[in-house]
Amino acid sequence: KQEVTQIPAALSVPEGENLVLNCSFTDSAIYNLQWFRQDPGKGLTSLLLIQSSQREQTSGRLNASLDKSSGRSTLYIAASQPGDSATYLCAVRRTGGGNKLTFGTGTQLKVEL
Amino acid sequence: DVKVTQSSRYLVKRTGEKVFLECVQDMDHENMFWYRQDPGLGLRLIYFSYDVKMKEKGDIPEGYSVSREKKERFSLILESASTNQTSMYLCAGRTGNSPLHFGNGTRLTVT
Numbered sequence: 001k002q003e004v005t006q007i008p009a010a011l012s013v014p015e016g017e018n019l020v021l022n023c024s025f026t027d028s029a030i031y032n033l034q035w036f037r038q039d040p041g042k043g044l045t046s047l048l049l050i051q052s053s054q055r056e057q058t059s060g061r062l063n064a065s066l067d068k069s070s071g072r073s074t075l076y077i078a079a080s081q082p083g084d085s086a087t088y089l090c091a092v093r094r095t096g097g098g099n100k101l102t103f104g105t106g107t108q109l110k111v112e113l
Numbered sequence: 114d115v116k117v118t119q120s121s122r123y124l125v126k127r128t129g130e131k132v133f134l135e136c137v138q139d140m141d142h143e144n145m146f147w148y149r150q151d152p153g154l155g156l157r158l159i160y161f162s163y164d165v166k167m168k169e170k171g172d173i174p175e176g177y178s179v180s181r182e183k184k185e186r187f188s189l190i191l192e193s194a195s196t197n198q199t200s201m202y203l204c205a206g207r208t209g210n211s212p213l214h215f216g217n218g219t220r221l222t223v224t
Contacts, residue, residue, distance in 0.1 A: 031210075034212055034213060036215075041218070042217055042218060043119075043203055043215035043217045044203065044215040046215075049212040089155075091213070098169075099146070099169075100161075100171070103155050103156040104155070105153075105155040
Protein backbone atom coordinates (compact mmCIF):
# COMPACT_ATOMS: atom_id res chain seq x y z
CA LYS A 1 0.00 0.00 0.00
CA GLN A 2 1.36 3.41 -1.00
CA GLU A 3 2.14 5.75 1.87
CA VAL A 4 2.99 9.41 1.39
CA THR A 5 4.77 11.40 4.10
CA GLN A 6 5.43 15.11 4.35
CA ILE A 7 7.90 16.35 6.92
CA PRO A 8 7.86 18.77 8.64
CA ALA A 9 4.17 19.18 9.39
CA ALA A 10 4.69 22.90 9.93
CA LEU A 11 7.36 25.39 8.92
CA SER A 12 7.87 29.09 9.64
CA VAL A 13 10.35 31.20 7.66
CA PRO A 14 11.12 34.90 7.25
CA GLU A 15 10.08 36.66 4.06
CA GLY A 16 12.59 36.38 1.24
CA GLU A 17 14.00 33.03 2.25
CA ASN A 18 14.31 30.18 -0.24
CA LEU A 19 12.79 27.00 1.10
CA VAL A 20 12.27 23.33 0.31
CA LEU A 21 9.25 21.20 1.15
CA ASN A 22 9.63 17.43 1.18
CA CYS A 23 7.40 14.58 0.04
CA SER A 24 8.33 10.90 0.45
CA PHE A 25 6.50 7.89 -0.93
CA THR A 26 7.01 4.19 -0.26
CA ASP A 27 6.16 2.66 -3.66
CA SER A 28 8.31 3.93 -6.52
CA ALA A 29 5.95 2.57 -9.19
CA ILE A 30 4.25 5.91 -9.69
CA TYR A 31 2.51 7.37 -12.73
CA ASN A 32 2.87 10.98 -11.67
CA LEU A 33 3.11 13.26 -8.65
CA GLN A 34 1.20 16.48 -8.11
CA TRP A 35 1.78 19.38 -5.71
CA PHE A 36 -1.11 21.45 -4.36
CA ARG A 37 -1.58 24.39 -2.05
CA GLN A 38 -4.58 24.82 0.21
CA ASP A 39 -5.62 28.05 1.88
CA PRO A 40 -7.64 27.80 5.12
CA GLY A 41 -11.23 26.69 4.50
CA LYS A 42 -10.71 26.40 0.76
CA GLY A 43 -10.19 23.68 -1.82
CA LEU A 44 -6.85 22.57 -3.23
CA THR A 45 -5.13 24.54 -5.99
CA SER A 46 -2.92 22.61 -8.37
CA LEU A 47 0.65 23.93 -8.52
CA LEU A 48 2.73 21.45 -10.50
CA LEU A 49 2.34 18.00 -12.01
CA ILE A 50 5.40 15.83 -12.67
CA GLN A 51 5.04 12.78 -14.87
CA SER A 52 7.09 9.71 -13.93
CA SER A 53 9.38 10.24 -16.93
CA GLN A 54 10.24 13.79 -15.83
CA ARG A 55 12.79 14.95 -13.27
CA GLU A 56 11.41 18.41 -12.59
CA GLN A 57 8.79 21.02 -13.41
CA THR A 58 8.93 24.78 -12.95
CA SER A 59 6.29 27.47 -12.64
CA GLY A 60 7.38 30.96 -11.70
CA ARG A 61 9.10 30.84 -8.29
CA LEU A 62 8.21 27.18 -7.83
CA ASN A 63 10.30 24.19 -8.86
CA ALA A 64 9.33 20.60 -8.16
CA SER A 65 11.70 17.68 -8.55
CA LEU A 66 11.09 13.96 -8.62
CA ASP A 67 13.45 11.10 -7.77
CA LYS A 68 11.48 7.88 -8.13
CA SER A 69 14.33 5.59 -7.14
CA SER A 70 14.63 7.22 -3.73
CA GLY A 71 10.89 7.80 -3.36
CA ARG A 72 11.21 11.54 -2.97
CA SER A 73 9.90 14.79 -4.38
CA THR A 74 10.79 18.31 -3.30
CA LEU A 75 9.01 21.60 -3.86
CA TYR A 76 11.40 24.54 -3.94
CA ILE A 77 9.97 28.02 -3.34
CA ALA A 78 12.27 30.91 -4.20
CA ALA A 79 12.16 34.28 -2.47
CA SER A 80 9.19 33.40 -0.26
CA GLN A 81 6.43 35.95 0.34
CA PRO A 82 3.68 36.22 2.99
CA GLY A 83 1.17 35.27 0.25
CA ASP A 84 2.87 31.87 0.03
CA SER A 85 1.54 31.03 3.50
CA ALA A 86 -0.69 27.99 3.07
CA THR A 87 -0.68 24.23 3.47
CA TYR A 88 1.19 22.38 0.74
CA LEU A 89 0.20 18.83 -0.16
CA CYS A 90 1.68 16.29 -2.49
CA ALA A 91 -0.24 13.41 -4.08
CA VAL A 92 0.96 10.34 -5.92
CA ARG A 93 -0.83 8.48 -8.68
CA ARG A 94 0.33 4.90 -8.82
CA THR A 95 1.19 3.05 -12.02
CA GLY A 96 -1.67 0.69 -12.74
CA GLY A 97 -3.63 2.28 -9.91
CA GLY A 98 -6.19 3.77 -12.19
CA ASN A 99 -7.59 7.07 -11.06
CA LYS A 100 -6.69 6.99 -7.39
CA LEU A 101 -4.30 9.43 -5.78
CA THR A 102 -2.64 8.97 -2.40
CA PHE A 103 -2.20 12.26 -0.54
CA GLY A 104 0.29 13.32 2.06
CA THR A 105 -1.04 15.15 5.12
CA GLY A 106 0.68 18.37 4.14
CA THR A 107 3.19 20.94 5.36
CA GLN A 108 1.72 24.11 6.83
CA LEU A 109 3.93 27.00 5.75
CA LYS A 110 3.98 30.43 7.34
CA VAL A 111 6.06 33.18 5.78
CA GLU A 112 6.56 36.04 8.24
CA LEU A 113 7.25 39.68 7.53
CA ASP B 114 -8.10 23.80 -17.27
CA VAL B 115 -11.08 22.20 -15.63
CA LYS B 116 -13.18 24.54 -13.52
CA VAL B 117 -15.00 22.72 -10.75
CA THR B 118 -17.87 24.36 -8.86
CA GLN B 119 -19.48 23.11 -5.67
CA SER B 120 -22.91 24.59 -5.12
CA SER B 121 -22.69 25.14 -1.37
CA ARG B 122 -19.80 26.42 0.76
CA TYR B 123 -21.51 25.64 4.06
CA LEU B 124 -24.33 23.25 4.96
CA VAL B 125 -25.91 22.40 8.30
CA LYS B 126 -28.12 19.30 8.38
CA ARG B 127 -29.85 17.22 11.04
CA THR B 128 -29.05 13.61 11.84
CA GLY B 129 -31.04 11.26 9.62
CA GLU B 130 -31.61 13.74 6.81
CA LYS B 131 -30.84 12.85 3.21
CA VAL B 132 -28.15 15.24 1.96
CA PHE B 133 -27.15 16.08 -1.59
CA LEU B 134 -23.81 17.70 -2.40
CA GLU B 135 -23.59 18.98 -5.95
CA CYS B 136 -20.55 19.43 -8.15
CA VAL B 137 -20.36 20.75 -11.69
CA GLN B 138 -17.41 21.00 -14.07
CA ASP B 139 -17.43 23.30 -17.05
CA MET B 140 -15.59 21.13 -19.59
CA ASP B 141 -16.28 17.78 -21.21
CA HIS B 142 -14.03 15.71 -18.95
CA GLU B 143 -14.59 12.16 -17.96
CA ASN B 144 -13.19 11.77 -14.45
CA MET B 145 -14.78 13.22 -11.33
CA PHE B 146 -14.07 12.52 -7.67
CA TRP B 147 -15.45 13.08 -4.20
CA TYR B 148 -13.08 13.34 -1.23
CA ARG B 149 -13.56 14.19 2.40
CA GLN B 150 -10.89 15.95 4.43
CA ASP B 151 -10.55 15.65 8.19
CA PRO B 152 -7.84 16.94 10.55
CA GLY B 153 -5.17 14.33 11.10
CA LEU B 154 -6.63 12.00 8.46
CA GLY B 155 -5.93 13.99 5.31
CA LEU B 156 -7.92 13.51 2.12
CA ARG B 157 -9.76 10.26 1.66
CA LEU B 158 -11.47 9.17 -1.55
CA ILE B 159 -15.18 8.38 -1.21
CA TYR B 160 -16.23 7.66 -4.80
CA PHE B 161 -15.13 8.47 -8.31
CA SER B 162 -16.68 8.31 -11.75
CA TYR B 163 -14.94 7.81 -15.09
CA ASP B 164 -17.97 8.34 -17.31
CA VAL B 165 -21.70 9.01 -17.25
CA LYS B 166 -23.50 6.47 -15.06
CA MET B 167 -20.16 4.82 -14.21
CA LYS B 168 -18.85 4.88 -10.65
CA GLU B 169 -16.33 3.14 -8.46
CA LYS B 170 -15.97 2.99 -4.72
CA GLY B 171 -13.05 4.73 -3.16
CA ASP B 172 -11.53 4.02 0.23
CA ILE B 173 -14.48 5.06 2.43
CA PRO B 174 -17.77 4.60 0.53
CA GLU B 175 -19.86 3.45 3.48
CA GLY B 176 -22.82 5.72 4.15
CA TYR B 177 -22.49 7.47 0.78
CA SER B 178 -23.74 7.03 -2.75
CA VAL B 179 -23.17 9.02 -5.94
CA SER B 180 -25.01 9.95 -9.11
CA ARG B 181 -23.66 10.93 -12.49
CA GLU B 182 -26.52 11.32 -14.96
CA LYS B 183 -24.74 13.99 -17.02
CA LYS B 184 -21.07 14.29 -17.76
CA GLU B 185 -20.71 17.70 -16.15
CA ARG B 186 -22.47 16.91 -12.87
CA PHE B 187 -21.41 14.55 -10.07
CA SER B 188 -23.53 14.38 -6.93
CA LEU B 189 -22.64 12.94 -3.55
CA ILE B 190 -25.55 11.62 -1.51
CA LEU B 191 -25.60 10.98 2.21
CA GLU B 192 -28.53 8.60 2.56
CA SER B 193 -29.03 9.23 6.28
CA ALA B 194 -26.64 11.84 7.62
CA SER B 195 -24.79 11.07 10.83
CA THR B 196 -22.60 13.24 13.04
CA ASN B 197 -19.46 11.36 11.97
CA GLN B 198 -20.06 12.65 8.46
CA THR B 199 -19.37 16.20 9.60
CA SER B 200 -16.43 17.12 7.40
CA MET B 201 -15.06 19.17 4.52
CA TYR B 202 -16.15 17.61 1.22
CA LEU B 203 -14.09 18.26 -1.88
CA CYS B 204 -15.05 17.55 -5.47
CA ALA B 205 -12.40 17.24 -8.18
CA GLY B 206 -12.19 16.68 -11.91
CA ARG B 207 -9.58 15.54 -14.36
CA THR B 208 -9.15 14.51 -17.98
CA GLY B 209 -6.60 11.88 -18.95
CA ASN B 210 -3.16 12.62 -17.54
CA SER B 211 -3.83 16.26 -16.78
CA PRO B 212 -3.69 17.73 -13.26
CA LEU B 213 -6.52 17.08 -10.82
CA HIS B 214 -8.56 20.24 -10.18
CA PHE B 215 -10.62 20.81 -7.06
CA GLY B 216 -13.66 22.88 -6.21
CA ASN B 217 -13.71 25.19 -3.21
CA GLY B 218 -15.20 22.60 -0.89
CA THR B 219 -18.40 22.21 1.10
CA ARG B 220 -18.17 22.37 4.88
CA LEU B 221 -20.93 20.05 6.12
CA THR B 222 -22.03 20.02 9.74
CA VAL B 223 -24.44 17.32 10.91
CA THR B 224 -26.11 18.06 14.25
